[in-house]
Amino acid sequence: MSSPSFQTILSGERQDVASRLLRLGLSALEPVYAGMMSLRNLGYDFSWLPTHAAPMPVISVGNITTGGTGKTPVVAWLTEALQTRGHQPALLSRGYKSLDETGNDEFRVLQLLCPGVPHLQCRDRVAGVQRLQQESAPSVVVLDDAFQHRRLKRDLDIVLIDATNPWGYGHVLPRGLLREPLRGLKRADAVLITRCDLVTSSNIASIQATLVRYTSSPVMRTRFLPLGLRSVDGTRRAIDDVTEIQTGSPHAFCGIGNPAAFASTLRQFLGRDVDVVPFPDHYHYQPSDFDRLQQANPHTSIWLTTLKDLVKLPDQAFGETPVLAIDIGIEFLDPPEPLLQLLPQTSCTTK
Structure with a gap:
């Protein structure tokens, strides 16, 4: 779904007959997927679907689109920020496309960037946070790529928007790259626009104008810098x-x-x-x-x-x-204080 060749079809760049027919077929499936996601979100909004609270604060870093928005360097930055504030964080991820016990690529990268920080890969995030509590008793857990995983309650939802393709070609899966309709952004407690240096200021202004329609949470511009x-x-x-x-x-x-x-x-x-x-x-x-x-x-x-x-x-x-x-490291083009102020206090190790 995220291969470069397939994205040329989703974006409309390819105009051959086969690509047009494929887009037409995917458009027919889009309202089905969007409707399913909307019903699922309503189930959580109205507590029809059960949620589970963790024994420590939980922070999620996620996307509203598929593909790379730069979560890994943001998770590394966030982990360091929590450690600076006296926390003992742990990381919890799903382990997407992991072939063996050594973990998937994000797991291995975060081991390199966050040495000594406990990191568990578990498809069941509720069971994963319970296991982390038993094994390392962290003061806070950072969820990697969990914005749509609502079964585990979280204290802070950070959503990343890639400035180079903010809305996934304007369509929900499978016609576009949106994981859910944009109204899901109302759940975000903070939004980071990544790769702002790769687009024009008018593009950024357009993204910000769209975000204002869906969330009143703080929005910060960022970019990624090569460190070496x-x-x-x-x-x-x-x-x-x-x-x-x-x-x-x-x-x-x-x-x-x-x-x-x-x-x-x-x-x-x-x-x-x-x-x-x-x-x-x-x-x-x-x-x-x-x-x-x-x-x-x-x-x-x-x-x-x-x-x-x-x-x-x-x-x-x-x-x-x-x-x-x-x-790669992350640099804030706006003051990060609105996000830092949302981080849990060190004393809040239990809820």
Whole structure:
């Protein structure tokens, strides 16, 4: 659903007969899915569906669309902010497309970015928070990608909006990328607009005008900044120290929800365009993929990718050709205090 080729169909970029017919068929299914989500939300709004409270404050970081909005660096920033305030946070995620006990790509990245922070992957978030309480007794739990998971009550709902595609082509799944109708934004306690540096000020103003129609919660503009590079073993490196980038021919690949945003980050970081080979989101790489990339780009001096892709790669995936990931951090373009003021106090370890 989030592959780059399929998104060209959803966006209307492809105008061939087959694409038009597919959009027509998906449009017929859209009201069915939207209606189901609306009924489900009504069930929670009116307490027809049961919810469960955790023994500690719960913060959710989520989206209203599918695809990558930048949740992982936001979760890492939030975890550090909680630790700075004296909390002992734990992370809880669903474990989407995890192949084994080592966890999915987000899990492995957050292990790298949040060392020492307990992190559990569990499809049943209610059972997961109970297990975290038994195993590590955190003072607060951060839910990764849980805006639509309403069975577990939360004290703070943070919603991310990707400025490069804020409304998922204006349609609910499967015709677009919206997970639910926009009126669901009324549940958001804070909204972060990500990748604001990749669009015009008029685009941002339009997004803000739309948000005002659905939520009165604080809205903050943000962008992602390259912090440096990481090798497969997690070691940080400065770009100036990597001669393969400065004097060679770098190429890139990624398997994320928004490959165009990664290409923009590379352009910002390196000061030039780099060819990016896109794979499907959460892609599990095979040795044949590395062979194909090498054969198509035999003179590549270094391969660049995202942290989510790097943590899934074997050592020497490209033989003697090095591979490094761009390390990304979040920067607030508006004061973050409206969000920081919503964080639970250290003394509120139970409710």
